[in-house]
Amino acid sequence: DTGVSQDPRHKITKRGQNVTFRCDPISEHNRLYWYRQTLGQGPEFLTYFQNEAQLEKSRLLSDRFSAERPKGSFSTLEIQRTEQGDSAMYLCASSLVTGTNEKLFFGSGTQLSVL
Amino acid sequence: KQEVTQIPAALSVPEGENLVLNCSFTDSAIYNLQWFRQDPGKGLTSLLLIQSSQREQTSGRLNASLDKSSGRSTLYIAASQPGDSATYLCAAYSGYSTLTFGKGTMLLVSP
Numbered sequence: 228d229t230g231v232s233q234d235p236r237h238k239i240t241k242r243g244q245n246v247t248f249r250c251d252p253i254s255e256h257n258r259l260y261w262y263r264q265t266l267g268q269g270p271e272f273l274t275y276f277q278n279e280a281q282l283e284k285s286r287l288l289s290d291r292f293s294a295e296r297p298k299g300s301f302s303t304l305e306i307q308r309t310e311q312g313d314s315a316m317y318l319c320a321s322s323l324v325t326g327t328n329e330k331l332f333f334g335s336g337t338q339l340s341v342l
Numbered sequence: 343k344q345e346v347t348q349i350p351a352a353l354s355v356p357e358g359e360n361l362v363l364n365c366s367f368t369d370s371a372i373y374n375l376q377w378f379r380q381d382p383g384k385g386l387t388s389l390l391l392i393q394s395s396q397r398e399q400t401s402g403r404l405n406a407s408l409d410k411s412s413g414r415s416t417l418y419i420a421a422s423q424p425g426d427s428a429t430y431l432c433a434a435y436s437g438y439s440t441l442t443f444g445k446g447t448m449l450l451v452s453p
Contacts, residue, residue, distance in 0.1 A: 231385075233385075260441075267445065268445055269346070269431055269433070269443030269444050269445045269446055270386070270431075270443050271443075272440070272441065316383075318385055318386065320386075328373070328374070328393070329373070329374075329435060330374075330376065330388065330391050331376070331388070331441060332388065333378075333385045333386040333387075333388075334385050335384055335385040336384065336385045338383065
C-alpha cells in the first residue's frame with residue numbers, strides 16, 4: 228500500500244487522558260499536513276511540516292496539541308488532557324510540492340471520541 | 343481570508359440522473375481547486391484537480407469546471423449511480439500551504 232496511512236482508525240478515551248496519533252505519508256512526499264474535521268464541516272487546517280520542519284500552526288492548535296515529524300518521515304499528533312470538544316476526525320495528508328503545484332493525498336483519518 | 347461555500351448542502355436524486363454540485367470561493371487568487379469525495383467515517387479521496395490556468399478537467403463520468411473570475415467551480419456527475427452516494431468537498435489552494443475546504447454537499451443517489 229503506497230497511500231497515506233493513519234493509526235489508529237478509532238480512539239475512545241476519557242476526558243483528561245493523553246492520546247497520540249500516527250501518520251505515515253507517501254514515501255517521496257516532502258510535506259505533511261494535519262487537519263481536523265467535525266461532523267458536517269469541512270476539514271480545518273491544524274499544522275504542516277516541510278520535511279522535518281514544522282512551518283505553520285493554526286490558532287486551532289492550542290498548547291495541549293503538539294505535532295512532530297522526526298527525520299521528515301512519519302508524524303505524530305499528541306493531544307494532552309483531552310476535552311470533549313476535541314472529539315473529531317483527525318486527518319493526515321501528504322504532498323510533493325513542485326513549483327506552485329501541490330496536490331494533497333489524504334489518509335483514512337483517526338476518529339477520536341472523548342467521553 | 344479565503345472562504346469556500348458549497349451549494350446545495352444535501353442533494354437526493356434517482357439513479358441515472360445527471361447532476362451539478364456548486365462551489366464558490368471569495369478570493370480568486372488560487373493556484374488550483376480540488377474536488378474530493380468522502381464516504382461516511384472515512385478519509386478524503388481526490389477526484390479532480392483543476393489548475394488555475396485550466397477551465398475544466400474530466401475523469402470518467404465526472405467533469406469539473408473552474409471560472410476564476412467569478413469565483414466558481416462546478417462538479418458535474420453524469421448518469422449517477424447509487425455508488426456515487428457520498429459527501430463531495432471542494433477545496434481552494436491559495437499557495438503557501440493554504441487549502442481551504444467547503445462544508446461539502448451530501449449526495450444520495452437512490453436506486
